[in-house]
Amino acid sequence: MNKDKINHVVIVGGGTAGWISAAILTRMLGKTLRVTLVESDDIGTVGVGEATIPPIMVLNNALGIDQADFMSKTNATIKLGIEFENWRKPGHSYMHAFGKLGKDFPFCGFEQLWLRGLQAGYSTDFWDYSLNYQAAKQGKFAMLDKIPKTDMQGLVYAFHFDAGLYARYLRGISEQAGVSRVEGTIEQVKKSTDGNIESVVLKSGETIAGDLFLDCSGFKGLLINEALEVGYEDWQHWLPCDRAIAVQSQASYPVKPYTQSIAHEAGWRWRIPLTKRTGNGVVYSSRHISDDDALDKLLTGLDGEPTTEPRYIRFSTGRRTHQWHKNCIAVGLSAGFLEPLESTSIHLIQTAVIRLLKLFPHDGIKEEEINEFNRQSQAEIEHIRDFIILHYHVTERDDSEFWRDCRNMQIPTTLHDKIELFRTSGKVANPVESLFSDEAWQQVLIGQGVVPQDYHPLADAMTEVQLAEYHRNVKSIIAQVVEKLPKHQDFLDVVNSSPQ
Ligand SMILES: Cc1cc2nc3c(=O)[nH]c(=O)nc-3n(C[C@H](O)[C@H](O)[C@H](O)COP(=O)(O)OP(=O)(O)OC[C@H]3O[C@@H](n4cnc5c(N)ncnc54)[C@H](O)[C@@H]3O)c2cc1C
Numbered sequence: 137m138n139k140d141k142i143n144h145v146v147i148v149g150g151g152t153a154g155w156i157s158a159a160i161l162t163r164m165l166g167k168t169l170r171v172t173l174v175e176s177d178d179i180g181t182v183g184v185g186e187a188t189i190p191p192i193m194v195l196n197n198a199l200g201i202d203q204a205d206f207m208s209k210t211n212a213t214i215k216l217g218i219e220f221e222n223w224r225k226p227g228h229s230y231m232h233a234f235g236k237l238g239k240d241f242p243f244c245g246f247e248q249l250w251l252r253g254l255q256a257g258y259s260t261d262f263w264d265y266s267l268n269y270q271a272a273k274q275g276k277f278a279m280l281d282k283i284p285k286t287d288m289q290g291l292v293y294a295f296h297f298d299a300g301l302y303a304r305y306l307r308g309i310s311e312q313a314g315v316s317r318v319e320g321t322i323e324q325v326k327k328s329t330d331g332n333i334e335s336v337v338l339k340s341g342e343t344i345a346g347d348l349f350l351d352c353s354g355f356k357g358l359l360i361n362e363a364l365e366v367g368y369e370d371w372q373h374w375l376p377c378d379r380a381i382a383v384q385s386q387a388s389y390p391v392k393p394y395t396q397s398i399a400h401e402a403g404w405r406w407r408i409p410l411t412k413r414t415g416n417g418v419v420y421s422s423r424h425i426s427d428d429d430a431l432d433k434l435l436t437g438l439d440g441e442p443t444t445e446p447r448y449i450r451f452s453t454g455r456r457t458h459q460w461h462k463n464c465i466a467v468g469l470s471a472g473f474l475e476p477l478e479s480t481s482i483h484l485i486q487t488a489v490i491r492l493l494k495l496f497p498h499d500g501i502k503e504e505e506i507n508e509f510n511r512q513s514q515a516e517i518e519h520i521r522d523f524i525i526l527h528y529h530v531t532e533r534d535d536s537e538f539w540r541d542c543r544n545m546q547i548p549t550t551l552h553d554k555i556e557l558f559r560t561s562g563k564v565a566n567p568v569e570s571l572f573s574d575e576a577w578q579q580v581l582i583g584q585g586v587v588p589q590d591y592h593p594l595a596d597a598m599t600e601v602q603l604a605e606y607h608r609n610v611k612s613i614i615a616q617v618v619e620k621l622p623k624h625q626d627f628l629d630v631v632n633s634s635p636q
Contacts, residue, residue: 142347142497143170148322148336148359149352150175152185152299153468153485155306157350159199160489162313165496171314172344174336176321181303182354182469183447184382186408186415187215187395187479188294190234191571195486199309207631209305210297211410214393214624216272218478220583222399225532230583231394232478233268235292237575238610244594247578249606251562251591256600258607262582267614268292272394276621283617288610294479296395296408296415318344322353325363332463333359348497349464357470360456364464367457368472374525374545375453376424376538377403377475381431382417382447386440390625397477400433401425401536406476407439411628414440419475424538451475459513460506465492472517477527480520483571487516519570522551523580530555530584555586562588 145161147154150173158173196206206212217233224230238246246265253259263269268291271277280290311317320338328334335345336359351359360366372378388409396407403420418434425433431446455472459465466472467488474480491512495505529547533539554565558581564574598606 140347140500142500143168144346145169145171145348145350146336146344146346147171147173147350147352149173149350149354149468149470150303150307150317151181151352151354151468152303152306152482153354153470154350154352155303155310156195156482156485157352157467157489158310158315159306159313160195160486160493162310162315163199164493166314168498170316171310172316172318172346173310174318174320174322174338174344177319178321181300182449183299184380184415184417184449185299185476185482186410187218187296187406187476189479189483189571190292190294191483191486192294194490199306201309204631204634206305207295207297207628208634210295210301211412212295212297213391213409213411213628214277215294215296215395216268216277216291216393218395218397219272220397220399220527220580223397223404223527223531223533224583224585226535230579231263231266231269231272232576232579232583233263233266233272234294235266235268235575236289237262237579238265239286239288239606241594241598241606244592244597245574247562247574248592248595249598249603251588252595252598253603253607254587255591256603258604260607260611262579264611265614266579267617270614270618271621272392274618274621275390275392275624276618277393277624277627278621280617280621283613286613288613293393296410298410298412318342322358325359327363330462331364333363347463348501351464351466351470352468354469355451355473357456357466359464360459360461360466360470364461366461366466368452368454369457370452370454371521372453374521374547375475375528376421376541377419378450378452379422379427379430380417380419380449380451380475381427381434382415382449383434383438383442384444385414385416385438385442387411387413388439390623391628393624395479398437399533402538403430404477405434405437407437411632413443414438419477421538424536424541455514455517458506458510459488460509463501465509467492471513474517474520474524477524478520478572480571484517484520488513515567515569516571518548518550519567519572522548522554523572523577525551526555526577526580527584530581530586532585555581558588559586560589562591
């Protein structure tokens with residue numbers, strides 16, 4: 137492997153992946169590293185990717201981002217969860233609300249107390265015990281770490297934002313920290329005899345050499361795929377959607393603090409509310425529905441007038457078999473793609489760059505670093521893949537060929553075992569380092585219709601009287617807190633009126 141020191145990193149691509157990578161690398165390693173980013177105005181970016189999940193706070197904090205400044209400059213709104221309509225069956229809805237539900241008892245998760253309460257007749261709807269859900273549906277929000285005078289978690293949130301403005305915001309941070317930006321289209325990728333990338337050559341003739349290359353060039357994978365020919369593992373047999381159409385529409389008022397995902401006969405639609413507009417899209421399987429019918433579903437489902445022309449996007453769900461190969465690391469769409477059902481792509485960019493930081497090959501690339509990076513990346517994306525398949529597979533829908541195919545497909549063993557364990561015992565088999573919490577799995581499993589047949593005997597530690605009291609208390613605490621919370625819209629109005 138390359139024994140030379142890594143002094144210069146070249147990032148190919150200036151979409152969300154490129155600019156997140158540039159911002160983190162310069163902020164964290166800028167004293168020892170030179171970073172150049174190449175982007176092409178002629179090619180542009182994918183132009184979608186507007187919903188995030190709570191770990192984005194880690195990124196924002198690491199970059200020293202001021203929340204109000206960031207929100208007002210990216211038209212951001214608060215996201216407390218994702219509502220899934222029509223997924224279990226038409227007319228049904230539930231939410232993957234962020235954060236905890238209920239209140240844990242020593243060593244015993246809330247869900248076990250809920251399951252015991254269900255048998256005893258004390259439990260009501262699972263989401264009556266979710267602060268995030270109750271606040272989301274009532275359009276409320278405030279920064280609240282804990283529920284006062286209790287040990288219960290407060291609101292856990294992420295953001296919806298304008299992807300283009302977000303990339304611009306990160307570009308500002310990166311350039312201030314010393315990133316050199318080169319505008320131009322790469323026409324040639326030069327490799328050395330050992331197969332490493334030496335340089336990229338622009339249409340203008342300019343050559344940019346580097347020690348380590350990040351391929352942030354989008355779906356095509358200019359370096360990892362076209363130059364290094366690293367393979368792609370296709371997951372379409374589990375996730376049949378392969379196309380999307382995106383369109384923007386007029387903003388709705390007041391703005392909802394959650395993402396909507398609305399299933400249709402051959403996929404689903406997203407609705408992402410921003411302060412100045414709404415982002416919409418339809419995701420579908422081209423084997424089950426035509427582009428025209430999908431567009432019709434998108435346009436008839438808008439809650440405001442469209443303000444842009446429809447943008448057509450094709451994708452194949454799967455992952456690059458080696459995200460790091462030779463001196464090239466794929467980050468973003470070039471590394472793989474999972475449809476945006478749980479808003480995980482930006483998160484995967486963030487974790488890839490943090491992983492690179494931790495394993496950074498200062499004194500030359502070692503095979504062990506590459507292997508560890510690839511092992512962790514694979515485990516991470518496969519866990520997310522299983523979570524997304526769950527939404528499709530565990531459904532009561534049989535109203536179309538698409539849903540019948542999803543119900544009947546063979547699923548990964550890892551997922552099959554998780555579902556069966558939960559169904560029979562209420563236990564969630566979740567690796568410690570996994571992105572989705574036990575509560576996330578429980579909400580989607582229960583929301584899709586898997587209600588466990590039993591509960592853990594730990595829940596029997598409470599007497600009947602204590603259990604009834606527990607249920608009443610938790611719901612009443614949550615109801616009282618939500619009652620007093622300000623409106624999400626008022627929170628946004630304050631953010632957008634403060635001088636930056
Ligand atoms: C339909 C859809 C919806 C999505 N929704 C979400 C969501 O809600 N939440 C989420 O987290 N993620 C979402 N994503 C994923 C998200 O959009 C991407 O992860 C994110 O935008 C990163 O894209 P990227 O930077 O890898 O690629 P791109 O945005 O495609 O950027 C590629 C860059 O490479 C440059 N480039 C390419 N070729 C060349 C060349 N030859 N020379 C020079 N430069 C070149 C381009 O100019 C561009 O700057 C969604 C994706 C899709 C397809």
